[in-house]
Amino acid sequence: MKLTQISIFLENKSGRLYEACTLLGENDINIRALTVAESADFGILRIVVDKPNEALSLLKENGFASNSTKIVAVEVEDTPGGLSDILKVFSENEINVEYMYGFVEKFREEALLVFRFENTEKALEVLKKNHIKAITEGDIVDL
Amino acid sequence: MIWNKKMECAVPGDLKNIFSDRLKDIVEFIYQNNPLYKEKLDKAGVVPSDIKNIDDLSKLPFTTKDDMRISYPFKLFSSPLNKISEIHVSSGTTGNPTVVGYTKDDLKLWAEVMARTLCCAGAEPGDILQNAYGYGLFTGGLGLHYGALEMGLTVIPASSGQTKRQLKLMMDFKPRILSCTPSYVLYMAEEAREMGLDPRESSWEIGVFGAEPWSDLMRNEIEDTWNILATDIYGLSEIIGPGVAQECSYKDGLHIFWDVFYPEIINPDTDEPVEDGEAGELVVTTFTKQGIPLLRYRTRDIVSINYQKCRCGRTSPRISKIKGRTDDMIIVRGINVFPSQIEHVLLGIEGTQPHYQIVVDRKSGELDELEILVEVEEKIFSDEIKHLRALEEKIRKEIESVLGVFVKVKLVEPKTIERSMGKAKRVVDQRVL
Known part of the structure; x- marks a missing residue:
């Protein structure tokens, strides 16, 4: 009954959220739920997607620090x-x-x-x- | 006034015999008293009798920071510990700090060269000195202190920090001379304005500023802000601390006290002397020190040297302001910081791969700031902010305890730190000097 959530480390600079979402979109991965947690210098984008394993390896290949959580x-x-x-x-x-x-x-x-x-x-x-x-x-x- | 006219204004040719005698004596002294140095000289195939005059200096091997490191704590001392009166410590590249020891005579030498320094800056006996260099293991505070006593100044041993109190001391005691780091005097201006004081109305007329790199641009800013003569002082603990070289009121190079700290300028890549006036690494031989005398010590500071007689009357050569370093050491608020120290800390924190960058910045009117960027690797990444903040905090505390200077830590995305030739660029110095 657990779902996989993917978390992505984002530095607090313009365009990073866009880049992460574009990467997923271009690879036909659909975001079902999302939230952004933030501190002064960085944020964590947390998403639930339709293809979590694919999404995670895609993100890692593209240099995003990311991991999965139940x-x-x-x-x-x-x-x-x-x-x-x-x-x-x-x-x-x-x-x-x-x-x-x-x-x-x-x-x-x-x-x-x-x-x-x-x-x-x-x-x-x-x-x-x-x-x-x-x-x-x-x-x-x-x- | 000129504190030691005989040495500071001598016809250079007349000093040659003194240089030669002192060099012969110190090589003999070191050879007899320091086994590590004896081994070094033996390995280089040099015995004291090979050194007949100052021209033989180049026969001697260099002494490096690495020699200081491996001889920790006392193995490079040429006097027994019971003859050492005072010990100072500065940071080393990794692990062990650099330790220097002064005999009673060395302390007299230090007082002498610091008296020359203060006179060179324009101090007169009877002046009051507010000494805002840190007192303690750092050589800055006590070095200025001894020189001031020697030349007959009244010292306010304010030490560093506590800016409001510094300003109150200045207003109430009216010292004419101030010594501190150049960034601190600008920082104090901000504080003064907040307290409703006009920095241009201060009692300080002369500043002796050093222990960190600064430029003529910064000098102009300090002089405009405080209506003060801002002079540059140069030194390093390995040689004596402050008191190796100092600007006179003409501010056209720093007079090096060459009768005791003999300079050479070499090409750091070929180890050969550079042409007169060209920039290279400053190498210093201490002629008369006993505690930890050094032969051809490589300072890693890039300067040029000018042997022309100065308008002030001194014939001692003048080194330029420091133009750069041969290593990646940075000096922040008088403290030496080596990237390797930070690497060491990061390696020690589980899971942190040392992809990092040190950013040094100096915002107008503020003290130098060190920011450490650390790339977030998968291993240390968490979906919870609190874990990442805790990691930042842990890195910050450990680095601060090693360096002894406040730092900011910022986590950045993987592979975002600039790499040149595959190697990450470790230091970005954004200070406008």
Whole structure:
């Protein structure tokens, strides 16, 4: 139920985000979700794509410092309070979220959120127990 | 005034016998007292009796920074440790720092050449000197101090830093002479303006600035800003510290005290002497030092030399401002920084491959800054900002503890540091000197 997220190190200078995205676009890799974390001098572009293995080797070949991390994408009801309901479960079970962001598109009329947990395995157990659905790699391709 | 007219204004031909006698004596002294040097001379096939006069100097082998490094800490001393009165330390290329020892007589020599230096800059007995060079293992602070005592100045041993206090000392005690690094005096101007002071109204009339490279452009800026005579001082701890050469008020080259620190200028590639007036590496032989006397020490500083008599009356030759270095050492706020030291730290931090670059910058009115760019390799990359920040912090702290100077660390993308001939360019000096 884990998905692969690709992280890319970007120096804080103009054009780098563009270059990374162009590289993926030209090679027919579709970005499903993304976020940029930033500090004063550098940023980290985190993406979920349809072809993660291909994307990762492509990025490395082109000199981007990048790696992959396991994340969990969860369907969240697209109504007020939808996110809060999910977070409540995490909070009650002491699941620590390192960071999170949203998918670009909806999935079966639900919103899709990406979570990076401190302890992914434990988080998956809690999700299962609470009947919250984490989506699969296959779902991503079909989006 | 000229502190030692006999030596500083002698007809050069008259000094030749003194040079020859001193050279013979020091070679004999070193040969008898330092086993490492004896071995070096034996290997070069030179015995003291081969040295009959100053023209035989070129028969002697060079002494290098590497000799200093391998002799750590005391093996290059020619006097026993119980005759050493003071020890100073400066940074070395890797690992071991450079250690120098002064006998009681060496300290007298240091006071003498520093008295000459201060007089050369224009100090008069009775003046007050605010000495804002660092006191401690660095030779700057104590060197100026000893010279000032010798020539009869009143010293304010302010040491470096604490700018507001420096300015208060200046306003309240009205010193006429200031000694510090050239970048620090410009930095103090900013602080002075913030305190509502007009730098041009300061009590300082003469500045003795050195321990880092600077240009005539920077001199103009200092003189305009502070309404002061800005003179250049040259020295290195291996030779004595400050007090090797100093500009007079004509600011047309630095008078080198050649009766004790004998200069040669060589082509660093061929080791042959350059034509008169041409630039080359300054090589110095210490004629009278006992603690750690050095024969033909290669300073790695590129200068030219002028043997013409100066308008000030001194006949001692004048070296130019430093035009460059033969190695990649950089001097930042009086501290020697070698890229190899940084490489050492990066190698020691797990996963960091040493693709790095040192950027030295000097923004107007600020102190020199060192920024270390480190390429992010896959091994050290993380999807979390906090891990990368922690890595930056770790690199920064370790480099600072090795160099003893504040640095900034910046992570950059792989393969973005400029490489020439496959080798990364290690130092980018952006300082407008």
